[in-house]
Amino acid sequence: MTKTEENKLQKRAALLESAFELFVDRGIVRTSIADITKKAGLAKGTFYLYFSDKYDIRDKLIAYRAAELFRKAARALAKKPQSSFEDEMIFLIDHIIRQLDKEKMLLNFVSKNLEWGIFKHAIVQGTDEIGVDVPQFYQDMLERSGRTFRNPELMLFMIVELVGSTIHNVILYKEPVALDVLKPELYETIRLMIHAQEEAG
Amino acid sequence: MTKTEENKLQKRAALLESAFELFVDRGIVRTSIADITKKAGLAKGTFYLYFSDKYDIRDKLIAYRAAELFRKAARALAKKPQSSFEDEMIFLIDHIIRQLDKEKMLLNFVSKNLEWGIFKHAIVQGTDEIGVDVPQFYQDMLERSGRTFRNPELMLFMIVELVGSTIHNVILYKEPVALDVLKPELYETIRLMIHAQEEAG
Amino acid sequence: MTKTEENKLQKRAALLESAFELFVDRGIVRTSIADITKKAGLAKGTFYLYFSDKYDIRDKLIAYRAAELFRKAARALAKKPQSSFEDEMIFLIDHIIRQLDKEKMLLNFVSKNLEWGIFKHAIVQGTDEIGVDVPQFYQDMLERSGRTFRNPELMLFMIVELVGSTIHNVILYKEPVALDVLKPELYETIRLMIHAQEEAG
Amino acid sequence: MTKTEENKLQKRAALLESAFELFVDRGIVRTSIADITKKAGLAKGTFYLYFSDKYDIRDKLIAYRAAELFRKAARALAKKPQSSFEDEMIFLIDHIIRQLDKEKMLLNFVSKNLEWGIFKHAIVQGTDEIGVDVPQFYQDMLERSGRTFRNPELMLFMIVELVGSTIHNVILYKEPVALDVLKPELYETIRLMIHAQEEAG
DNA sequence: GATGAATGAGGGTTCATTCAT
DNA sequence: CATGAATGAACCCTCATTCAT
Numbered sequence: 001m002t003k004t005e006e007n008k009l010q011k012r013a014a015l016l017e018s019a020f021e022l023f024v025d026r027g028i029v030r031t032s033i034a035d036i037t038k039k040a041g042l043a044k045g046t047f048y049l050y051f052s053d054k055y056d057i058r059d060k061l062i063a064y065r066a067a068e069l070f071r072k073a074a075r076a077l078a079k080k081p082q083s084s085f086e087d088e089m090i091f092l093i094d095h096i097i098r099q100l101d102k103e104k105m106l107l108n109f110v111s112k113n114l115e116w117g118i119f120k121h122a123i124v125q126g127t128d129e130i131g132v133d134v135p136q137f138y139q140d141m142l143e144r145s146g147r148t149f150r151n152p153e154l155m156l157f158m159i160v161e162l163v164g165s166t167i168h169n170v171i172l173y174k175e176p177v178a179l180d181v182l183k184p185e186l187y188e189t190i191r192l193m194i195h196a197q198e199e200a201g
Numbered sequence: 202m203t204k205t206e207e208n209k210l211q212k213r214a215a216l217l218e219s220a221f222e223l224f225v226d227r228g229i230v231r232t233s234i235a236d237i238t239k240k241a242g243l244a245k246g247t248f249y250l251y252f253s254d255k256y257d258i259r260d261k262l263i264a265y266r267a268a269e270l271f272r273k274a275a276r277a278l279a280k281k282p283q284s285s286f287e288d289e290m291i292f293l294i295d296h297i298i299r300q301l302d303k304e305k306m307l308l309n310f311v312s313k314n315l316e317w318g319i320f321k322h323a324i325v326q327g328t329d330e331i332g333v334d335v336p337q338f339y340q341d342m343l344e345r346s347g348r349t350f351r352n353p354e355l356m357l358f359m360i361v362e363l364v365g366s367t368i369h370n371v372i373l374y375k376e377p378v379a380l381d382v383l384k385p386e387l388y389e390t391i392r393l394m395i396h397a398q399e400e401a402g
Numbered sequence: 403m404t405k406t407e408e409n410k411l412q413k414r415a416a417l418l419e420s421a422f423e424l425f426v427d428r429g430i431v432r433t434s435i436a437d438i439t440k441k442a443g444l445a446k447g448t449f450y451l452y453f454s455d456k457y458d459i460r461d462k463l464i465a466y467r468a469a470e471l472f473r474k475a476a477r478a479l480a481k482k483p484q485s486s487f488e489d490e491m492i493f494l495i496d497h498i499i500r501q502l503d504k505e506k507m508l509l510n511f512v513s514k515n516l517e518w519g520i521f522k523h524a525i526v527q528g529t530d531e532i533g534v535d536v537p538q539f540y541q542d543m544l545e546r547s548g549r550t551f552r553n554p555e556l557m558l559f560m561i562v563e564l565v566g567s568t569i570h571n572v573i574l575y576k577e578p579v580a581l582d583v584l585k586p587e588l589y590e591t592i593r594l595m596i597h598a599q600e601e602a603g
Numbered sequence: 604m605t606k607t608e609e610n611k612l613q614k615r616a617a618l619l620e621s622a623f624e625l626f627v628d629r630g631i632v633r634t635s636i637a638d639i640t641k642k643a644g645l646a647k648g649t650f651y652l653y654f655s656d657k658y659d660i661r662d663k664l665i666a667y668r669a670a671e672l673f674r675k676a677a678r679a680l681a682k683k684p685q686s687s688f689e690d691e692m693i694f695l696i697d698h699i700i701r702q703l704d705k706e707k708m709l710l711n712f713v714s715k716n717l718e719w720g721i722f723k724h725a726i727v728q729g730t731d732e733i734g735v736d737v738p739q740f741y742q743d744m745l746e747r748s749g750r751t752f753r754n755p756e757l758m759l760f761m762i763v764e765l766v767g768s769t770i771h772n773v774i775l776y777k778e779p780v781a782l783d784v785l786k787p788e789l790y791e792t793i794r795l796m797i798h799a800q801e802e803a804g
Numbered sequence: 805g806a807t808g809a810a811t812g813a814g815g816g817t818t819c820a821t822t823c824a825t
Numbered sequence: 826c827a828t829g830a831a832t833g834a835a836c837c838c839t840c841a842t843t844c845a846t
Contacts, residue, residue, distance in 0.1 A: 029230060033816065042831080043833055054816085158367060158390065161370075165365065176358050181352070192390070234840075406846070413809090435836085435838085436837090447811060447813095455837080556779060556784065587754070588761070610826095635820080647819095650820095652826075
């Protein structure tokens, strides 16, 4: 990698980082490109060498951060001995929730976006964002478990939506309950959903 | 009510209606106050006699429309003979889903906002939006059923979030399944959640 | 006319005047809307209440100024007793040339635009620019003279183009000759063109 | 010529060619230096090694293309046996008009610029554009004919302006007449102008 | 109360030009 | 010689908000 190329990567990273902080801080609408470049210590025009507009950088950011969340959880799962399908599922979810609880900024940003679109198309095409093939990963989990479900995709969809939409309020505002009150109920519900979907072996 | 007062109400309604159509049509960011007043046939300055800014009118609108959804469902429930708690709950949810399926515009607008904040604080304080006291209504339902649950508020929260977040994709994009595929699974899950929360009588 | 309306007309006029001077001074490309409004003592946004963009004001300006040139010449002609077709034609042309010679700024601006498009479509539609129907005026001149020409429109076209393109260099740079050297040759050529086009009576 | 020198000429030519096509296509104002270099397959900075800015390349281009038009016409004339002054003049003009009618792109570009400045100073000083000395050529034509005119330079000026300004509308928009309707009238007018200028031998 | 003309800060975007590689 | 990343001034235009009428 030449010096110039390194420089470019650095600048791109600086823009992404600045944008992330500003988006989280004051929202996307209230963040201007001038703000982003200023924070990154670059000229306004430089932004357009790397991204086409504000929404382009936002999308790259969401995809990247969400994939990262999942990647970490998947890596942790891989280190553990195999367990039941529902245990693995809950392990993954719990891992992601823990990350988001630690990094509330990230939660607020990924927020409502950590949902179907992301999970289904999480293979980010691009030169640099390393992709994660969530559907394939899920498929593998199913096969490994040897169990069959009525509608596995719908099941995942419902679980993801339930988790994604409940944790937002709970982590950020502790409303209507604190996170450790939600968790057991949430995980029990998920177990129930999985059992209900299972077809008689 | 004097003629002037009638006039004022009419103008306020015109602004709300215009704003709603424009928000739904092109989104809030792309709607200007000039657009709203023009569509309402009023002068730009008049807007500020009724609302403080774009986000003020949006909030009034969401609260009003969401309350209306609920009010209609509650009214329909009242006409029926009493049934089990879970049947009544599913009746209400199904009624709201049907409304949103018919009026996709409304869904797209209320969208992700049909959730905890709204349900909990749906008593809109204001001069004219007729309030609906959802928590009280829920309390009455619980008492009427004579049953007791571990954490009724958390239970409602989870149900509302699950419904709110799944129907959006399903109604608007039929993704990952069509609405009538989702419904039975969704309602079964809700029943399971209610049972799991019930305390031994 | 209300005070507000008077005010608006004044502002519109101020913008037109400022734009004209700047366009003449440094050309259209090098004139920004900020320049125009600043010179007119107005805010930048005010420009857009009166014109849609730089090229809109330019077109209004050209049409208005060209029509004015013609209107003055026509008015002067009307005060004279009727004479031959070619004398009237040359009187008009000479009158316009004299105006342009006095106001070189105007020449530089109308410049190459004082030609077919303008003459043919000089009826400016708009709320305020008073139109002049050049084709109709020409038609009347022809009829009044009682003479017939092979192709009157083509004849006018050639005359207008010849005049318009020669006077520019001559008035502004005295190149290749001074204006009073050009004039007799120009007018003689015009007479020749008219005679050559005349059909045998 | 060394290989490097050849390379340079090639690059220069590529820039000229790209600029010409873009100028013709979308106008000078809307063409950026990035566009030109991209089309030429060169880097942006390279442009400045050959031209000082956009207007520099435009001027070089107009001079070059106009000179080329004339050079071709003059070469064709040289192949013919000598004829009368007016016949030769009209031959040249007709030759140029034919070229422009074939290559409308070129007409649109040279357009209003094919006039006095160009004809008088058509000897392009520069490293590579081969010059054509139009005034000298005209002088030779006059001497060869053995005739004398009152003001030969003014005569040429008027002819050039008349031709240049009429063909633009006629070729591009067929307005107010088609080219073959204009031509006989135009050429007759030119003959009349020449005769009127001739001094009694 | 109602109007809508006026404001001017601020947004996104382009692009000629420079200069380190 | 050639490159193309970086710059940042400058542009056009939008729009929430004010205020004289």
